[in-house]
Amino acid sequence: xxxxxxxxxxxxxxxxxxxxxxxxxxxxxxxxxxxxxxxxxxxxxxxxxxxxxxxxxxxxxxxxxxxxxxxxxxxxxxxxxxxxxxxxxxxxxxxxxxxxxxxxxxxxxxxxxxxxxxxxxxxxxxxxxxxxxxxxxxxxxxxxxxxxxxxxxxxxxxx
Numbered sequence: 001x002x003x004x005x006x007x008x009x010x011x012x013x014x015x016x017x018x019x020x021x022x023x024x025x026x027x028x029x030x031x032x033x034x035x036x037x038x039x040x041x042x043x044x045x046x047x048x049x050x051x052x053x054x055x056x057x058x059x060x061x062x063x064x065x066x067x068x069x070x071x072x073x074x075x076x077x078x079x080x081x082x083x084x085x086x087x088x089x090x091x092x093x094x095x096x097x098x099x100x101x102x103x104x105x106x107x108x109x110x111x112x113x114x115x116x117x118x119x120x121x122x123x124x125x126x127x128x129x130x131x132x133x134x135x136x137x138x139x140x141x142x143x144x145x146x147x148x149x150x151x152x153x154x155x156x157x158x159x
Contacts, residue, residue, distance in 0.1 A: 102128045115138065135154040
């Protein structure tokens with residue numbers, strides 16, 4: 001057993017030394033400066049998108065589920081200091097027009113009882129690649145079932 005441990009340790013040590021020596025002897029340094037002709041000239045654009053999102057709850061059992069979960073929620077620190085908020089991940093995909101095939105991603109905290117909420121734009125695809133910006137949300141209409149119409153003003157900087 002001792003000879004097996006010694007031989008496996010010796011093999012591991014030789015393997016590490018051999019692979020490090022191969023890396024050192026086979027490595028080649030390469031450097032090329034990027035000239036102005038090679039650099040892609042990108043112009044940053046800012047786009048303002050304005051649309052309305054119709055949030056229709058098709059699954060009515062969620063309301064009863066949320067009522068049951070309230071039992072497990074800790075009480076608010078003060079009587080009037082309770083606000084409901086959600087962490088929201090949204091991907092808006094455009095299927096026609098100038099931005100067909102592009103999308104923007106919004107991720108952030110959404111305190112739903114505030115009049116105007118601000119959420120960050122964290123990325124995008126297509127024409128909105130490397131996008132950043134912010135979205136202003138305003139609830140225009142809602143009912144007791146949880147259906148809502150939310151106005152989005154999205155300001156996106158992209159290349």
